[in-house]
Amino acid sequence: MAAMGKYRNIVILTGAGVSAESGIDTFRSAGGLWENHRVEDVATPQAFVRDPDLVHRFYDMRRAAIQEKLPNPAHAALAELDARWTGDLLIVTQNVDDLHERAGARRVLHMHGEHLKAWCTSCDLRSPWRTTLIERPPCPVCQARTLRPDVVWFGEMPYRMGEIYAALRSADLFVSIGTSGAVYPAAGFVRDARELGARTLELNLERSQGSRWFHESRLGPASEVVPVWVEEVLA
Numbered sequence: 001m002a003a004m005g006k007y008r009n010i011v012i013l014t015g016a017g018v019s020a021e022s023g024i025d026t027f028r029s030a031g032g033l034w035e036n037h038r039v040e041d042v043a044t045p046q047a048f049v050r051d052p053d054l055v056h057r058f059y060d061m062r063r064a065a066i067q068e069k070l071p072n073p074a075h076a077a078l079a080e081l082d083a084r085w086t087g088d089l090l091i092v093t094q095n096v097d098d099l100h101e102r103a104g105a106r107r108v109l110h111m112h113g114e115h116l117k118a119w120c121t122s123c124d125l126r127s128p129w130r131t132t133l134i135e136r137p138p139c140p141v142c143q144a145r146t147l148r149p150d151v152v153w154f155g156e157m158p159y160r161m162g163e164i165y166a167a168l169r170s171a172d173l174f175v176s177i178g179t180s181g182a183v184y185p186a187a188g189f190v191r192d193a194r195e196l197g198a199r200t201l202e203l204n205l206e207r208s209q210g211s212r213w214f215h216e217s218r219l220g221p222a223s224e225v226v227p228v229w230v231e232e233v234l235a
């Protein structure tokens with residue numbers, strides 16, 4: 001049974017750092033995603049119009065890669081918290097991998113989309129997708145060959161913002177894990193949550209860009225600091 005005395009409603013924001021120890025490069029690490037591919041070459045709607053093969057190749061590679069990776073103890077601890085917490089809880093992830101779900105978490109919201117889905121820009125439906133898109137396969141629903149990765153690109157609106165702000169409004173604890181605080185609107189959630197009265201905690205390898213907005217920062221690898229915090233909050 002969860003400790004309901006101190007907190008009732010929790011919002012957890014996760015970023016690339018929570019999956020780093022599963023072997024998925026963070027965005028801004030040396031040798032990471034943007035070092036090998038300039039962001040403007042792959043992660044914008046304009047890039048997709050200009051060079052769709054490049055964009056498809058890149059996301060096909062990432063889609064294949066994440067399927068080889070496994071959840072780490074940070075994902076497992078958050079899944080345990082999700083299973084045992086009887087108050088509201090929402091894991092808002094910027095990650096497009098499925099490691100939270102594979103660890104067993106249920107209350108997960110992918111604000112930047114998901115690698116394992118394809119979005120048909122003709123009929124607007126999303127389909128589960130595990131293989132490649134570069135050969136322009138038909139949409140399983142309408143047959144048009146207009147599938148794109150179901151990920152949010154720069155300049156596009158993140159998903160389900162209404163649900164996220166509703167959760168932030170009722171949260172009394174906001175926890176940010178493994179995110180640099182460089183990309184809005186997610187980077188602004190801590191400030192919103194704090195101004196709305198929540199306690200704010202960051203768990204990260206180093207201080208994030210919005211670190212001053214957190215009541216408390218615990219620095220260390222997610223696989224170590226997250227299980228310790230989860231044990232504490234469930235104690």
Ligand code: OAD
Nearest residue numbers: 015016017020026027028094178179180183204205221222
């Ligand atoms: P970043 O790469 O910007 O930040 C990752 C953060 O995780 C950094 O602060 C690292 O210090 C920290 N970190 C690295 N390894 C860690 C570990 N083992 N344990 C804990 N923390 C660790 O990734 P995000 O903040 O997720 O958006 O990036 C946000 C968004 O920027 C992404 O979702 C993506 C990108 O542009 C879109 O694609 C729309």
